[in-house]
Amino acid sequence: MRGFLLVGDQSGFEKEMTYVQGMFKKLGYDLEAINIYDIDVIVSNENNGKIRVNGELVDCPEFAIVAAARERETYHIKAVLRMFETMGVTLINTMDAIEKTGDKLYSFQLAKQHVPEVKIPKTMYITANTPLDTIKEEIGFPLVLKIMYGFQGKGVSLIKTEDQLKDILNIVFASEFGDEIIAQEAIMSSAGRDIRVVVGAGEVIHTFMRHNEGEFKSNIHQGGSLEEFKAPQALIDASIKLAEAFDLKLGSIDYLIGENEDEFYLCELNSVPGISYIFEAEDKGNDELLAKFLSFPSKILK
Known part of the structure; x- marks a missing residue:
């Protein structure tokens, strides 16, 4: 099965890209990294299963993974993904899911509509x-x-x-x-820490806490670190419901921690989650987590 890893400006993410390609290769998938801006969007009366990349006709992929995190809102990306959708390409994730999760205000509105038990910051x-x-x-x-x-x-x-x-x-x-x-x-009780729930193919792959000592933001790219966290079943159930409501085939859901340790507030949803936790799992020899992560592509692409 042949796929595209759709990238844009991925400076600083080369390690992640190489890992994902290697992972799919181990699973028997051919995953080629393609700059999404090199893909031409053409609509015609012919449907020969071909597209143009760098001006050359190539076979349309069977699936595509959207990794162009920094440019998700450009019209070119929207046009490419919509073209793929109309050609029957399986997208991880769809343009609809990317737009819903990318709009922080709308994502809260949808979350309260579909999973009303989830708390949100006003x-x-x-x-x-x-x-x-x-x-x-x-x-x-x-x-x-x-x-x-x-x-x-x-x-x-x-x-x-x-x-x-x-x-x-x-x-x-x-x-x-x-x-x-x-x-x-x-939510000041959550200053410098939050909970990330990684979801894939309708299941929770991993949960962990991001922690940044002395800082308000907990993001790994802002200097944060990872800690083990066993999420309560209610949080896992809510995350699965949210992933389904947003049609997230692979993504992550971040929560802030309330005054009580079993109280959580939705922070945001991500359609292009990082994989820092996978590198840490490899370093620690966490084969169970690695196996769970490796199992999600076959469930989506079956």
């Missing part, structure tokens, strides 16, 4: 016309200010005072800023 869409008093009354301080489509902890700030919020919003809305802004209730 969240508000902020525009240049939003009164500061309304933000103060609805969200309060401290609060977390986020850009809508940020990733790896980028574009996230802890705002402690009204003056600080006013200053940063004045800068944002006076500039040619190209993203939307949301304000969220700050």
